Amino acid sequence: MAEVSLQGEQRVFMTGNEVVAWAAVAAKVDIMYGYPITPQNEIMHYWTRLAPKYGKRFLQTEDEISAGFTMLGGVMTGRKAFTATAGPGNVLMQESCVMAEMMRLPAVYVIQQRGGPSTATVIYAQQETQLTCFGGNGEGHRIVFSTSTHQELFDYTLKAFNAAWTYRFPSFVLGDGYQAKMREPLTIYEAAARGVDLVPTTPLVGEAKPGQFKHLRNTYNTEDELYEVVMANQRDWDAMAPKVVEWKDMHCQDADVVFICHGVVARAAVGAVEELRAQGKKVGLFRPITVRPFPDKQLADAVKNAKKVIVAESAYGQFLKMVDLALCGSKVERVPVLRPGIGITTEELVEEYNKL
């Protein structure tokens, strides 16, 4: 294979972790802060190889708590920064995540989910869906993109930086160990080659004009003071949500049965829908790309003619809760397929359909 570069665009064949590192280069990231944990280690490995070639930097910290907070420090000074983690590392990073929510810091986190709780497996799960959307003592003011292919991993990593710096909410790319470690083809590109504008960064603290200093607060003296800030953030969030929400649907309008999945599991559902449609079965697929904000109206609309929905995830009901909330006014029957920590294949989803 020819040497990989970001000149124009290039079809490449690589692991998801490598894809994330290249996407960060394409996003013109200044610095990555990180602490190693499987299955995201290679994001750091590739970044440390690529960064010097592009005049970029890397800081390895003593743990994930520190990786999260040093990233916030970098962001405050106007550096485009990110970190990547998984599993227990994601748990440790939560304090920095909620601080980013409260202080409106455009931090970017890449999460390659592994099996939990605690150390559990280093392999795969979708058990960090709730944690990534709502972890910490905040209101979940975070943009979370759940990717399904390597192409999306590249596209949405790029997008996460733009979303973060446009709306000043922390943004997350929610991948998993399978996406991290598998290899498949995709096209990587220079942002300019595809007409993607990179949102410029700016220092958020320090001397704005001579004699004028910008400060950010994270401590409040009274309940009311806090309330006003959180409510202002909530209003911004509500105004932003329709602009960033993304989803994909397939054959939903005439479907009797709709699969609802997110992330890598949606790949299995695409296969199942194609196979069952070829047999003349009326099935469809709805897949939120942003699991936060959740495309609730779009989901309710997609399943309004369906009799049943099959909700499949590699966790025990974390995603199902989101679906249930979105469909609380709907009578459509929910059939959960809940497999914490293991993958879900096309064959298994076809089998679940045939059991209905």
Added chain:
Amino acid sequence: MAKVIKIALAGEGGQGVQSIAEILAEAANEEGKNALYIPNFGVEQRGGVSIAYVQISDGAIGAPKFVKADILIPLSPRAVKRTKMHAGKDTVYIYDNSLVQEAEVNDNVVGMQYFDVTPPCPTADEANRDMQQDMIAGEPKTCSFTKPGPGVDPADIPENVKKVIACPANDIAKNELHPRVFNIIILGAIIAATEVLPLDTIKNALEIKLGDKFKANPQLRDMNFKALDRGYELIKSAM
């Protein structure tokens, strides 16, 4: 919907299962096909069964793993036991009936990932000799492909599959070529069984992957290509 060819390879850590899966998937990609390769990765340090899943198609590829393989290739007695769930009625089952000495560890051994460590060379006469002996004293030892082992129990071979082919790749490598090209024989066998890629594409991929080594030692190229052809012919005549 384009057909997706599903290939599962399983072997002892160090047999080179992941390397050939990667070469196969990269060659398919170079050929303009869609390919997806994922290793099973866990916390095994050395020994243990390593599985590689490869899918090749002209269309989109779904989930990264699958239940039933079109081609299932277990390369050690333990890999035969471990991959039973992937054998179905449409599976072409190719197993190595050489007498391979397995590692002295169980699959659930806890240590560092085998990805993060350099495993001792199982093709050396004494597999663990290149390790610091005081570091591995009392520890489980890696497998050896040069010492004979008990071999596959015929009772473990699944019955209701499309075709079963025994392929003594390890013995051929050891006796006729070199233990190190064992996995290249298997690569040739896969090409013959799937007919998904021309043999020349694989030769080209090997040339890219091992180009530097071939340049330093042209004999290595001959040996690898000979192994590839040997594996190809072996399965071609059996199919």
